[in-house]
Structures are given as C-alpha cells and as structure tokens.
Amino acid sequence: MKPMYVMALASLLYLPAKAQTFMTRNGKVNFYSKTPLEDIKAENRQVVAAIDLGKKTVALTLLQKNFLFEKQLMQDHYNENYVESDKFPKAQFTGTITGNVGTSPGTYKVQISGNLTLHGVTKPVNAPAELEVADGKVTGKADFKVKPSDFDIKIPALVKDKIASEITVQVLAACTALSK
Amino acid sequence: MTRKKTILFAAVFLCLVAGGTGYYLYNKPRTTAAEAHTDDSVTARELYGTFAKDEKTAGKLYENKVLEVTGTVMNVEQNGKEVSVLLAAGESDSGGVNCSLAENTDPLPKSGETIRVKGKCTGFLMDVSLVDATILTTK
Numbered sequence: 598m599k600p601m602y603v604m605a606l607a608s609l610l611y612l613p614a615k616a617q618t619f620m621t622r623n624g625k626v627n628f629y630s631k632t633p634l635e636d637i638k639a640e641n642r643q644v645v646a647a648i649d650l651g652k653k654t655v656a657l658t659l660l661q662k663n664f665l666f667e668k669q670l671m672q673d674h675y676n677e678n679y680v681e682s683d684k685f686p687k688a689q690f691t692g693t694i695t696g697n698v699g700t701s702p703g704t705y706k707v708q709i710s711g712n713l714t715l716h717g718v719t720k721p722v723n724a725p726a727e728l729e730v731a732d733g734k735v736t737g738k739a740d741f742k743v744k745p746s747d748f749d750i751k752i753p754a755l756v757k758d759k760i761a762s763e764i765t766v767q768v769l770a771a772c773t774a775l776s777k
Numbered sequence: 778m779t780r781k782k783t784i785l786f787a788a789v790f791l792c793l794v795a796g797g798t799g800y801y802l803y804n805k806p807r808t809t810a811a812e813a814h815t816d817d818s819v820t821a822r823e824l825y826g827t828f829a830k831d832e833k834t835a836g837k838l839y840e841n842k843v844l845e846v847t848g849t850v851m852n853v854e855q856n857g858k859e860v861s862v863l864l865a866a867g868e869s870d871s872g873g874v875n876c877s878l879a880e881n882t883d884p885l886p887k888s889g890e891t892i893r894v895k896g897k898c899t900g901f902l903m904d905v906s907l908v909d910a911t912i913l914t915t916k
Contacts, residue, residue: 642861
C-alpha cells in the first residue's frame with residue numbers, strides 16, 4: 598500500500614502542465630550544528646523532491662535514517678533519542694514558491710513558504726531559495742534554520758552545550774523533467 | 778598504607794579505562810555497510826515487492842539490516858563524487874531499490890547490467906533505500 602505522502606507527491610506531479618514538473622529521488626539535505634565544543638554535520642542523499650513551475654509548488658520528503666554522520670554514536674543518538682526515527686521515520690516539506698520564476702534558462706531568486714513536518718510536529722518555514730532553470734532541469738537550493746525545541750526534540754542537559762539551539766539546514770535538489 | 782595506595786591506584790586505573798573507553802566510543806567513526814556482516818541476501822524485485830505490499834512487515838524484515846541486493850541497473854546518477862544507482866524492481870514498477878554508493882566507483886555500472894550491491898536498508902520512500910552501498914559484482 599502506497600503511503601499518504603507518496604499520494605501527496607503524486608497528486609503534485611500528475612496534474613496538468615507536466616512539462617513544468619521536475620523531480621529527483623536523489624536530492625540532498627545536509628544539516629550543521631556549530632558550537633564552540635563541537636561541530637556536527639549529517640548528510641542525506643536520498644531526498645525525494647518535486648518542483649512544479651506551473652503551479653509554483655515544491656514538495657520534499659526524506660527518511661530520517663538516511664542521514665549519515667561521521668560518528669556512529671551521534672547517528673545512533675539522532676535516530677534513537679532525538680528524532681525517534683522508528684516512531685517518526687519521515688520528514689516532509691510542502692510549500693509554495695513566491696517570486697518571478699520562468700521556464701527559460703536562468704537563475705531565479707525566490708521565496709519558499711510552507712510547512713515542515715518533523716518528529717510528528719508541523720511548523721511553518723519560510724526561506725529564500727534559488728531556482729536554476731536549465732534545459733530539462735531545475736536545481737533548487739535553499740538554506741534555513743530549524744530549532745529542535747520547535748519540533749519537540751529534547752536534547753539532554755549533558756550534551757546541550759555540544760548541540761546548537763539552531764540547526765542550519767541546506768537543501769540541494771537537482772530535478773529533471775518528468776518524462777510522462 | 779600499602780593497601781590504601783593499591784586501592785587508590787586501582788581507582789585511578791579504572792577511571793582511566795572508563796574515560797578511555799568512553800572517549801573511544803564517542804569518537805568511533807560510523808561503521809559503513811561494507812565493513813559490516815551481511816544480514817540477508819535478496820533480489821531487488823523481492824525487496825521492493827515486500828515493501829510495496831506491506832511496509833511495516835517489510836520494515837521488520839529488512840530495515841537497519843545490511844543486505845546484498847541483486848538487480849538490474851535502471852538508472853545511474855552522478856553528482857560530482859556522489860553516485861546513486863537505481864535497481865529495477867520489475868518491468869511494471871517505476872520504483873526500485875535506490876542505492877547511494879559510499880565511494881565513487883570506476884567504471885560506473887551501465888543501465889541493463891545486473892549487479893550485486895551491499896548496503897544498509899533504511900526504509901521505503903518511492904523506492905527502497907540502501908545507503909553506504911558498495912558494488913560487489915557486475916555481470
């Protein structure tokens with residue numbers, strides 16, 4: 598049985614103006630936590646992303662367990678204690694694009710606004726983004742900050758000084774035109 | 778006095794061992810799938826089919842396991858040093874098994890080739906996800 602988020606993505610993807618719909622299953626989301634005591638970085642290379650230039654919508658979904666850390670213990674803590682990946686395996690974002698974006702090749706500075714669901718909590722997110730339109734390809738880039746506390750993610754007091762109160766999230770999705 | 782010294786020495790020694798173990802565990806690099814023992818071997822068709830049919834049951838069988846997956850290459854995507862290989866689930870499905878390779882591979886597999894990939898299964902989105910993957914054989 599296909600899960601709900603796949604249906605939501607499919608509904609975004611299979612609407613009219615298919616030529617303006619772009620997607621990837623290998624988008625990238627990195628996040629960084631920087632404190633005087635420790636820098637933490639994690640990378641997820643299997644983000645499913647869809648951009649519809651006609652409807653000016655964007656959707657991303659990812660598996661929490663696809664975030665890879667340098668240190669094993671950090672990865673274990675992230676999945677088991679912080680985002681509780683077995684309970685909340687996916688994170689997703691759906692939003693709209695504001696600003697001028699065309700189908701002709703070029704780089705367009707836009708604003709993305711939407712809802713981020715993480716750890717079972719949904720919060721609005723607004724971020725400046727860049728859409729690079731090339732022949733048959735749209736590459737979306739965005740940076741924004743997320744506060745773990747906004748998503749009910751509890752950081753134990755023992756490691757509080759090692760994890761930033763605001764995490765920087767970087768999104769890079771090189772989407773290709775849907776062939777259908 | 779000697780007994781006190783022995784106890785003190787033992788306590789200091791134990792503290793050092795505990796501290797050293799803690800430091801080692803804290804800084805231990807992530808274990809990649811290539812280094813880990815293979816838990817199960819399966820075809821891409823079977824793996825995708827099990828997840829598409831019942832994600833929960835499939836999750837219990839395969840999630841967090843190191844798998845060796847055999848399948849036909851449907852697509853290869855390269856972004857700089859990062860390579861992702863999509864193994865076909867079958868002729869009628871658009872999804873498959875998406876393998877993020879841990880390291881660049883040369884030569885890259887080609888569409889239509891049958892390969893065996895070892896990686897860690899992390900769940901199901903559009904495809905079954907395999908991360909930290911390494912190509913074992915190409916036919």
